[in-house]
Amino acid sequence: MHRFLWKGIIRDRSRSLLPVLVVTIGVFAVVFSYGYIQGMLDNMIRTTADFQTGHLKVVTRAYLENEEQKPNDLALLGVDTLQKKLTEEFPEVEWTPRIFFGGLLDIPDSNGETKAQGPVSGTAYDLLSPGSHEARRIGLQQSLVAGHVIQQSNEIIISYDFADRYQVRPGDTVTFFGSTMYGSMSFANYTVAGIVRFGIGQLDRGAVILDISDARLLLDMDNATGELFGFLPGGLYNKEQAEHVKESFNRQYTDVTDEYAPVMVQLADQDFMGQMLAYMDIVSLAMVILLVFALAIVLWNAGILSGIRRYNEFGVRLAMGEEKKHIYRTLLVESLFIGIIGSAIGTALGISLCYYLQDHGIDYSAMMDSVNMMIDPVIHARVTPELYFIGFIPGVLSMLIGSALAGTAVYKRNTAMLFKELD
Amino acid sequence: MRKLIVLLFIIAFTVSVSAQDAEQIIQEVDKNISAKSQIAESTMTVPGKRNSRTMTAKSYTIGDEKSFTEYLSPPREKGTKMLKLDKEMWVYSPSTDRTIMISGHMLRQSVMGSDLSYEDMMEDRKLTEMYTPSLAGEETIEGRKCYVITLTAKVNDVAYHSQKMWVDTERFVPLKQELYAKSGQLLKQIRLSDIKRIQNRWFPMKMVYQDMLKDGKGTEYNITHIEFDKDIPANVFSKASLKQ
Numbered sequence: 001m002h003r004f005l006w007k008g009i010i011r012d013r014s015r016s017l018l019p020v021l022v023v024t025i026g027v028f029a030v031v032f033s034y035g036y037i038q039g040m041l042d043n044m045i046r047t048t049a050d051f052q053t054g055h056l057k058v059v060t061r062a063y064l065e066n067e068e069q070k071p072n073d074l075a076l077l078g079v080d081t082l083q084k085k086l087t088e089e090f091p092e093v094e095w096t097p098r099i100f101f102g103g104l105l106d107i108p109d110s111n112g113e114t115k116a117q118g119p120v121s122g123t124a125y126d127l128l129s130p131g132s133h134e135a136r137r138i139g140l141q142q143s144l145v146a147g148h149v150i151q152q153s154n155e156i157i158i159s160y161d162f163a164d165r166y167q168v169r170p171g172d173t174v175t176f177f178g179s180t181m182y183g184s185m186s187f188a189n190y191t192v193a194g195i196v197r198f199g200i201g202q203l204d205r206g207a208v209i210l211d212i213s214d215a216r217l218l219l220d221m222d223n224a225t226g227e228l229f230g231f232l233p234g235g236l237y238n239k240e241q242a243e244h245v246k247e248s249f250n251r252q253y254t255d256v257t258d259e260y261a262p263v264m265v266q267l268a269d270q271d272f273m274g275q276m277l278a279y280m281d282i283v284s285l286a287m288v289i290l291l292v293f294a295l296a297i298v299l300w301n302a303g304i305l306s307g308i309r310r311y312n313e314f315g316v317r318l319a320m321g322e323e324k325k326h327i328y329r330t331l332l333v334e335s336l337f338i339g340i341i342g343s344a345i346g347t348a349l350g351i352s353l354c355y356y357l358q359d360h361g362i363d364y365s366a367m368m369d370s371v372n373m374m375i376d377p378v379i380h381a382r383v384t385p386e387l388y389f390i391g392f393i394p395g396v397l398s399m400l401i402g403s404a405l406a407g408t409a410v411y412k413r414n415t416a417m418l419f420k421e422l423d
Numbered sequence: 424m425r426k427l428i429v430l431l432f433i434i435a436f437t438v439s440v441s442a443q444d445a446e447q448i449i450q451e452v453d454k455n456i457s458a459k460s461q462i463a464e465s466t467m468t469v470p471g472k473r474n475s476r477t478m479t480a481k482s483y484t485i486g487d488e489k490s491f492t493e494y495l496s497p498p499r500e501k502g503t504k505m506l507k508l509d510k511e512m513w514v515y516s517p518s519t520d521r522t523i524m525i526s527g528h529m530l531r532q533s534v535m536g537s538d539l540s541y542e543d544m545m546e547d548r549k550l551t552e553m554y555t556p557s558l559a560g561e562e563t564i565e566g567r568k569c570y571v572i573t574l575t576a577k578v579n580d581v582a583y584h585s586q587k588m589w590v591d592t593e594r595f596v597p598l599k600q601e602l603y604a605k606s607g608q609l610l611k612q613i614r615l616s617d618i619k620r621i622q623n624r625w626f627p628m629k630m631v632y633q634d635m636l637k638d639g640k641g642t643e644y645n646i647t648h649i650e651f652d653k654d655i656p657a658n659v660f661s662k663a664s665l666k667q
Contacts, residue, residue, distance in 0.1 A: 062472070073472050106523045113662075114524040175521045177514075182471055183536015184499050187516035187523075220499070260473075 016338050019299055023342025023399055024349070026295045027391035030287055031350025032381075034390050036357065039382040041280050045237050045267065047200065050137050051123075053270040054229030055237050056093065056245055058082070062259040063226065067270075070100040072181040075224045076262060083228065090245050092233050096134060097225035099124040099215045103178025103186075105158070105208060107166050116166040120158075122176075122208040124215030128152070137235070140196065140209075146170050147194030150211050156190035157209040160197035170194055176208070180220035188218045199377045230264075239277070242266035284390075292394045292401070299335075299402025324411050331407040332400060339399030343392040350391060357381035445556035448570050451595035452588075453549045455624045458651040460485045468643040469537045478535060479647075487547040489660040500535065504665045507545050510580075515665035522665050537642040538611065538634040542582040550574065553581050564589050564598045565616065583610060594618060594625040609635045622651045 049055050059067070063074040076082060079097055086095045101122045109115035125134040127150050135141065140149050145160050147170030156176070158168060168174065172192045180186045190210075197204055216222055230245070232238055249264040268274040317327055361380035461484040468477045478500050482492040490507040494500040502517035512525040530542045550556075554574035562571050569589040576584050584605040588597050596618050602611040611634055615627035626649065633641040658664060 104523075104529060106521070108521060112520070113522055117524070119528075175516075175519050175523060177516075177523050179533075179536055180499075182474070182476060183469055183533070184476065185503060185514070185516070185535055187519045187521065189519045189521065 016341075019335070019338045019399060019402075020342040020345070022295065022298050023339055023395045024346040026291055026298075026398070027343045027346025027395035028350045028353075029346075030291045030391040030394065031347050031387050032353050033287060034284060035350065035354030035381040035383060035387050036379070037280065037284065038384055038386075039354075039358065039361075039380045041277075042382050043379055044276070045273070046235070048273060049231070049237055049267055051200075051203065053267050053273065054098075054227075055232045055242050056230030056264055056266050057270070058086070058095075058228040058230070058249070058262050058264050059226070060260045061263050064263055064265065070102075070226060072099065072101060072219060072221065072226050073183065074260070075099075075181055075221060075226045076228060077224045077260070079223055079225045079228065082262060086228070086230070086249070089249070090230070093230040093245060094133065095228055095230050096126050096132070097124075097212055097227070098229050099212065099219065099221065099226045101178060101215065101219055101226075103176055105162070105166075106175040106177055107168055108173065108175065118162060118166060118206060120162065120176075120206045120208045122210060122215070124210045124212045127209075127211045128213065133231075137231070139198070143196040143198045145195045145197050147192065150193050150209070153211065153214055154188075154190055155193035155211070155214075157194045157196055158192055159204045159207040160195050161204050162206050162208075163192075163195045168192055168195075176218065178218070180218075181224065182220055184220065186218050186220070188214070190214075228262075237267055239266070239268055242268070288390060288394050291391070292398045295395070295398035296401040296405070299399050300405040301402075328407050328411070331403055335399045335403030336396065339396035342399065343395030346395060347388065347392045351383060351387050354381040354383045354387060358383055445558040445570075445572055446551070448558070448572060448590055448595065449550045449554070449556045449574070452590055452597060453551055455594070455596050455626060457487075457547070457549050458484075458624075460652055460655050461649060462653055462655065463649040464647045466645045466647060467535070467537060467539075468645075469535065470640040470642075471536065476536070483655050483659050484547060485655060485660065487549070490545070490547065491659050491664065492544075505544070506660065506662065506665055508660060510545075512541060512545060513662060513665060520666070522662060533634075538632040538637065538639065539642060539644070540582075543611075543632070546582050553578055554586065559587070561592070562589060567598060568592045569598055591618070591625075596625045596627055598627075611635060617645075621649060624651070 058076065060074050060076055063071055063076075066074065083095050083097070086093070101124070103120060103122070104117055105120045106117040107115050125138065126132045127135050127140075135149055140157070146163075147157075150157060156174065158174070162168070170192050173189055174192060176186070176188050176190060178186050196209070198207075210218070212225070216224065232241055243266060246264045246266045246269075249262075253261050253263065268277055314327060318324065358381050361378040364377045364379060461482070463482045463484075464479070465482065466477055466479050468475055476497065478497065479495045480492050481495060482490065484490045488509050490505075492505045494503040504515040506513045506515070512530070513522050514525055515522045525541050530545070531540050533539070534541055534544060553576060555577045557573050557575075559571040559573045562569055569591055572588045572590055574586040574588060583602040585603045587601040587603070589599040590597050596615065597613075598615050598618075600611075600613040600615070601609055602613070604610050611632060613633070614631045615629070616631075617627065617629040618625050619628050620626075626646075628646045628649075630644045631641045632644060633639075
């Protein structure tokens with residue numbers, strides 16, 4: 001019987017084309033949207049983790065309370081020992097210090113007096129230690145517009161917007177003016193090594209980059225750091241793994257009352273990332289539910305139209321003695337075939353486009369100049385195992401539900417009236 | 424009707440006397456605090472979250488237009504110099520051999536992590552030039568009877584729109600000041616003490632500045648030595664002297 005139904009679907013295209021198209025488009029939309037949202041989410045997580053939060057982060061309790069101010073006077077001290085301890089306890093995690101600081105960057109004229117100056121927000125990365133992955137992690141080399149990455153002490157990298165506004169070029173000497181972690185004035189001259197454009201508005205407006213050793217000298221933070229970032233293996237964030245590391249570290253300090261005791265937080269705890277991740281989960285679920293609901297209504301309607309068109313066929317089949325139950329069952333099997341065909345095509349198309357955009361991405365930089373989010377303007381899709389069923393199952397289900405609803409009309413036919421109807 | 428006219432006359436007279444009194448009080452304060460020139464040595468103690476820092480400095484001032492300060496200790500600050508000429512300010516750092524101009528919003532930033540801003544350090548004008556005073560009453564501070572004077576800015580280029588000042592009724596020295604923004608928000612509080620008689624004037628040798636927008640314990644500013652109306656060579660107040 002299945003073979004008979006299959007032939008019916010293939011030969012009578014007017015019976016299958018519209019439902020297949022509807023299911024294909026719906027499934028394609030879900031698969032592609034899900035893959036693209038996953039890519040966008042990945043982008044946001046990766047960019048936020050690489051630049052702002054790490055997958056894990058160790059700070060002092062006092063620092064955490066005022067974290068938005070980046071209070072270096074509350075920084076972690078004795079970082080070498082802490083970093084060694086963390087590496088021993090969690091060898092799979094890569095630990096690296098980061099210092100965030102602010103101040104004034106002063107550009108001198110030929111007489112050494114202020115030609116121009118502007119406020120900057122700086123980040124110090126461990127760029128010069130052998131084996132450090134920091135430059136690669138933040139894509140320093142790829143973001144260079146001019147000059148080179150930091151290769152030695154007393155070099156600074158400045159953002160493109162700042163360099164453009166104040167006419168600074170690689171090789172120029174600039175003076176940083178700020179305050180140390182103890183509040184003293186801090187001054188240092190640096191040679192501009194390179195100019196970068198990350199394509200992330202928040203970083204490109206007035207950012208400077210220093211090597212951590214220079215920042216420690218500048219800010220009087222010997223063996224200290226504002227934050228100690230942790231990155232999970234492969235640079236991939238895993239909420240459960242991060243939570244496990246965080247809990248086992250913090251358990252050691254539950255009895256300590258010192259406000260400068262270290263405390264670990266994970267990415268989901270910071271900068272509303274937890275809410276963002278939960279929100280994206282809800283959006284994905286809502287998309288699937290919406291697809292099933294919308295497609296079921298459309299296919300119910302298509303099934304009714306098809307039922308009207310096949311009114312005579314069902315009448316003849318009933319007149320020939322075929323049971324209503326059997327006709328209804330064949331309708332469902334037929335819709336199952338159509339659902340599988342449409343869902344398979346929709347899934348294949350959706351995954352293909354996701355694969356393409358996984359490699360190429362779409363560049364939104366022209367629209368993101370004023371966006372204050374940590375997100376790479378080139379957004380790629382991501383192909384995940386979920387894509388293979390996230391649209392397929394709802395596609396088949398919606399077709400079945402639609403046909404099941406429309407097919408109930410078969411039971412309303414009165415056998416005694418059939419020949420009169422067929423006249 | 425006659426009674427009403429008399430009453431109005433008395434009120435008007437009282438207000439006028441009160442304003443005149445407040446003006447006179449502030450003039451007396453200016454006589455004590457302001458000078459043609461000043462040479463002062465001072466210490467500034469800034470309590471930090473983890474430790475306190477004490478800096479020593481020597482300052483030269485002429486009127487409200489020129490000021491030169493050199494930090495003498497601790498080693499990290501030693502040799503740092505500040506020059507103020509009229510409304511402009513420069514900082515010299517010996518470690519970079521650079522002279523940096525401080526302007527715009529930077530003037531509102533804290534000096535060396537203290538509760539004083541660059542703007543506070545630059546403001547040397549006489550109170551009578553900047554504010555319209557009014558007498559708000561009398562109170563006792565640290566056992567000393569004080570006039571409470573409300574000062575409202577009469578010029579635009581002042582750091583604080585209004586002040587409340589408690590002035591010692593005998594010595595005409597402020598013992599407490601509250602500095603307010605135009606919105607009425609209290610920005611800073613200064614407590615002045617250790618009043619000494621120096622060259623025929625009363626002068627507070629200890630000032631504790633408290634930035635009310637910060638969570639700190641306040642900055643203690645002590646004058647260890649001060650001389651008034653001394654001749655200061657003009658070349659002290661030049662950018663060249665920053666590098667010397």
